[in-house]
Amino acid sequence: MDTLRYGAIEARSPKYWALLIGLGLVAMIGVLSAHHMEVEGHVISGMNNQIVWGMPHVFAVFLIVAASGALNVASIASVFGKTEYKPLGRLSALLAIALLAGGLAVLVLDLGRPDRLIVAMTTYNFKSIFAWNILLYTGFFAIVGFYMWCMMDHAMQKFSKQAGLFAFIWRLVLTTGTGSIFGFLVARSAYDTAMLAPMFIMMSFAIGLAFYIIVMLASYQWSERPIGDLIVNRMRNLLGIFIAAVMYFVAVYHVTNLYATEHHAVEKFLLVDGGIFTQLFWYVQILLGGIVPLALIYAPQTRNCRRSLLAACALVLIGGMAHIYIIIVGGQAFPMEMFPGMEVSSSFFDGEVSAYTPSLWEILLGFGGIAITLLLVTVGVAILDFLPESLADNIVNYKK
Amino acid sequence: MKLGLVVDLDTCVGCNACAVACKQWNTSGTTGPLTDLEPYGKDPTGVWFNRIRNYELGDYPDNKTVHFPMSCMHCEDAACVTVCPTGASYKREEDGIVLVDQDKCMGCNLCAWACPYGARELDPEEGVMKKCTLCVDRIYDEALPEDERQPACVMTCPAHARFFGDFDDPNSEVSRLSRERGGEHLMPELGYKPVNTYLPPRNKPNIPTYKNETNPIEKVKDWVNRLVAR
Numbered sequence: 069m070d071t072l073r074y075g076a077i078e079a080r081s082p083k084y085w086a087l088l089i090g091l092g093l094v095a096m097i098g099v100l101s102a103h104h105m106e107v108e109g110h111v112i113s114g115m116n117n118q119i120v121w122g123m124p125h126v127f128a129v130f131l132i133v134a135a136s137g138a139l140n141v142a143s144i145a146s147v148f149g150k151t152e153y154k155p156l157g158r159l160s161a162l163l164a165i166a167l168l169a170g171g172l173a174v175l176v177l178d179l180g181r182p183d184r185l186i187v188a189m190t191t192y193n194f195k196s197i198f199a200w201n202i203l204l205y206t207g208f209f210a211i212v213g214f215y216m217w218c219m220m221d222h223a224m225q226k227f228s229k230q231a232g233l234f235a236f237i238w239r240l241v242l243t244t245g246t247g248s249i250f251g252f253l254v255a256r257s258a259y260d261t262a263m264l265a266p267m268f269i270m271m272s273f274a275i276g277l278a279f280y281i282i283v284m285l286a287s288y289q290w291s292e293r294p295i296g297d298l299i300v301n302r303m304r305n306l307l308g309i310f311i312a313a314v315m316y317f318v319a320v321y322h323v324t325n326l327y328a329t330e331h332h333a334v335e336k337f338l339l340v341d342g343g344i345f346t347q348l349f350w351y352v353q354i355l356l357g358g359i360v361p362l363a364l365i366y367a368p369q370t371r372n373c374r375r376s377l378l379a380a381c382a383l384v385l386i387g388g389m390a391h392i393y394i395i396i397v398g399g400q401a402f403p404m405e406m407f408p409g410m411e412v413s414s415s416f417f418d419g420e421v422s423a424y425t426p427s428l429w430e431i432l433l434g435f436g437g438i439a440i441t442l443l444l445v446t447v448g449v450a451i452l453d454f455l456p457e458s459l460a461d462n463i464v465n466y467k468k
Numbered sequence: 469m470k471l472g473l474v475v476d477l478d479t480c481v482g483c484n485a486c487a488v489a490c491k492q493w494n495t496s497g498t499t500g501p502l503t504d505l506e507p508y509g510k511d512p513t514g515v516w517f518n519r520i521r522n523y524e525l526g527d528y529p530d531n532k533t534v535h536f537p538m539s540c541m542h543c544e545d546a547a548c549v550t551v552c553p554t555g556a557s558y559k560r561e562e563d564g565i566v567l568v569d570q571d572k573c574m575g576c577n578l579c580a581w582a583c584p585y586g587a588r589e590l591d592p593e594e595g596v597m598k599k600c601t602l603c604v605d606r607i608y609d610e611a612l613p614e615d616e617r618q619p620a621c622v623m624t625c626p627a628h629a630r631f632f633g634d635f636d637d638p639n640s641e642v643s644r645l646s647r648e649r650g651g652e653h654l655m656p657e658l659g660y661k662p663v664n665t666y667l668p669p670r671n672k673p674n675i676p677t678y679k680n681e682t683n684p685i686e687k688v689k690d691w692v693n694r695l696v697a698r
Contacts (some may be wrong), residue, residue: 110592111505116513117589120577180575180595184554187572191554198553198578254658255547255584404586406654407523407536418521 072155075457077291079450084290091443098436101429102177110180113430118422119400124178126393127434130275131171131441132205132246133268133392136239137276139164139212141303142219143239146232152299152464155456156284157232161216162448163283163441164239167276168208170441174433197248204242211235220453243269250395257334258399263324267317274310275388277303278381283445285378287455296461297372304377308365311384315358318391337402337421338394345398348390357387397424469563470635471602472542472663473622474642474651478670480629482520482535486621490518490539490600493620498605499570503593515589517600518621525669534669537630539621540587540600541654541662542566548579548588548599557597564663565602573597584658607632635663 078084105113115122142157142164144150176182189206192199215235218228247268253259281303288295322339325331338345361380363370370376401422449455456463494517495502504514518539525532542559546566549557556572557579559565568579568588573596580588580597588599603619606612616623622630633642642665645651651665 106595109503110590110595117580117586120580120590180577180590180597181573184572184574187554187556188574188576191572193550193552193555195550196553196578198551198576202553249578252551253581255582400581404584406521406538406585 072463073457074158074453074455076451076453077287077293077449077455084446084450087290088443088446091439091446094439095436095443098174098433098439099177101432101436102182105178105429105433106182112427114425114427115430116422116424119397119424121396121400122424123393123397123426123430124174124433126389126396127437128171128175128178129246129396130389130392131167131174131437133243133272133388134275134279135164135167135171135208135272136243136246136269137272137274138167138280139235139239140273140276141280142215143232143236144306146229147236152302155459155464156280156299157219158216158454159284159287159445159449160280161212161219161235162454163280163445164276165209165212165216166441166444166448167279168205169444170437170439172205173440174437177433178430197245197252201242201245201249204238204245208238208242211238239272240269243272250399255404256399256402257331257405258338258395258402261321261324263317263321264395267314267321270310270313270317271388271391274307274314274384277307277310278384278388281307281381282378282385283442285374287449288459291455293455293458295459296464298461299459299464300374300377301372304365304371304380307377307380307384308362311358311361311365314391315354318353333405334399334402338398342398342401342421345394345401348398349394352390353387353394356383357390361387400424469637470544470663471563471565471607471633472635472642472665473539473602473619474631474633474645474665474667475537476627476629476631476645476649476667477534477536478629478667479627480535480537480625481627482522482533483626484520485624485626486537486630487516487518487520489620489624490603491516493603493606494601497601497603499568499598499601501591501594502598503591505592515591515598517587517589517598519586532669536666537621538585538587538654539664540566540602541585541660541664542600542602544661544663545659547582547584547658547660551578551582553578565604566599567601567604568597568599570596570598584655584660585662602632635665 113122139160141153142160145153145157176185179185188202194200211231212235215231218224218231244265247265250259251261251264285295322335325335338349340346361383364376364380401424403419403421491502494500502515502517504512506512507514518537521536521538523534523536525534542565544564546557546559549559549566553576554572554574556569558567558569560567575590575595575597577590577597580590588597590596591598607617607619609617618632622632631642631645633640635643635646637643645667646665649667651667653662653665656662
């Protein structure tokens with residue numbers, strides 16, 4: 069049988085329930101951590117007046133960036149006409165929504181006053197890039213939800229291509245908006261560049277695809293459904309291109325900064341003597357998150373090995389986290405230049421590199437966000453027909 | 469009206485009295501409390517609207533330590549107002565004071581990122597952003613004598629280094645001082661048009677800190693001093 073059929077996965081096995089309970093527990097711990105920070109105040113977090121965005125924001129931005137990237141898999145079929153990717157579209161939309169929900173949960177729960185989210189949803193300052201992001205995130209849910217409906221309902225399939233195109237454009241704008249939150253911050257030396265928006269788009273391609281591959285391979289492995297090498301290897305190659313593209317953008321970002329004399333100090337800090345940030349940059353972001361995954365993807369010895377692909381994906385995610393940590397925390401740790409050329413001192417850390425040690429609560433909240441994402445996917449694939457019953461090569465090659 | 473402060477960097481001695489008076493007034497004011505964390509502990513921290521920076525002007529021996537009190541500059545085109553997603557940060561039409569609506573702020577911290585002067589601080593217990601209000605609850609208080617309707621920092625400064633007034637009025641003291649002493653804004657190149665103005669330190673004659681050994685009078689003084697010391 070060469071036809072493509074979708075089906076919900078069997079949700080009765082002890083393995084499925086163990087996964088569900090495990091993810092539920094992590095999510096609950098995350099929510100309880102947020103509650104604890106809310107009750108005790110942000111003073112128990114590692115954040116302070118110098119590092120105003122910390123680990124929860126790193127997790128949140130990571131998941132939000134991954135969300136738009138995860139949707140690319142569906143876009144490759146609907147926008148770029150690659151029919152091999154068509155069977156993967158439904159999961160792509162589900163994962164995109166779940167990732168955004170996880171990321172926003174972390175972001176919202178870490179607000180100084182999460183109970184005032186309703187203010188953010190009802191009162192907009194349209195000059196604020198953050199306000200635009202709120203609209204972009206809300207719109208993403210609606211548009212991807214509609215796109216998912218078009219993919220899953222035969223009666224709606226005639227709108228699928230248009231919905232896919234609109235969702236693709238929306239996701240590009242969304243990631244541009246996320247990158248611009250930082251790009252528009254002219255007060256900080258590490259930002260204030262239009263490069264951040266396209267770099268975030270490229271990061272989303274790599275992180276989102278890596279997340280997708282892990283979820284897809286795990287789902288098929290655990291539900292014991294067949295998945296052929298054809299689609300896996302196509303995604304492997306695509307991931308390699310995305311990783312290389314991210315490294316290109318990182319190089320351009322730093323080279324352009326190095327060209328401008330006013331940014332030499334911050335570049336020296338990030339690339340040479342920034343302590344943990346420099347180490348994270350070279351060892352985690354570049355080596356572990358870039359060079360090693362590229363080697364795992366393209367080395368002839370590991371070319372068809374799924375474990376090596378999974379390892380590459382995991383490393384891309386770790387490297388991506390490090391990249392976002394350096395952008396968010398590293399950019400704030402570098403002292404603001406209020407008196408250019410002067411040596412400044414004060415009793416409150418002026419002229420010094422700001423210290424930040426993430427608290428356990430922040431990290432638990434971040435992992436809670438990832439658990440919420442995976443929980444939504446785990447429940448979703450068991451309730452609705454998101455996954456093809458087979459992704460064997462003959463099914464993937466099937467042309468309607 | 470364009471209300472703001474003039475700070476005379478020539479006379480400011482960096483005593484921090486303005487910061488303490490600000491804290492005292494505002495912690496019990498409309499935006500209070502200004503939460504303190506471990507005030508008697510090893511690393512006390514808390515919310516302050518006004519902080520004193522110090523930097524060195526020139527190289528030794530021709531140097532001078534400049535004390536630079538910094539609070540909100542009440543910028544005409546404030547970055548914090550631009551980035552605030554809910555509009556909780558706003559600039560008053562009538563007098564140009566930049567304020568935070570404590571009931572609309574959700575504590576997202578983006579304004580603290582955007583402000584190039586580090587003038588905003590999240591109250592970690594209340595979860596909302598706080599900043600200098602130019603003592604808005606004091607300067608319009610008709611229960612106070614007229615000469616006391618000034619920000620607490622201006623009232624308390626022992627060196628008379630702080631002045632408050634309307635920059636839109638060319639005859640106000642702040643406008644006159646700024647004009648006569650060549651008042652400057654901090655980082656005007658960013659284009660936020662800060663209102664608060666700094667009067668630069670005056671050039672002073674060098675006071676010799678070493679003895680001129682070739683001066684015969686100094687030699688006589690030395691001889692007398694040695695004699696007396698015995």
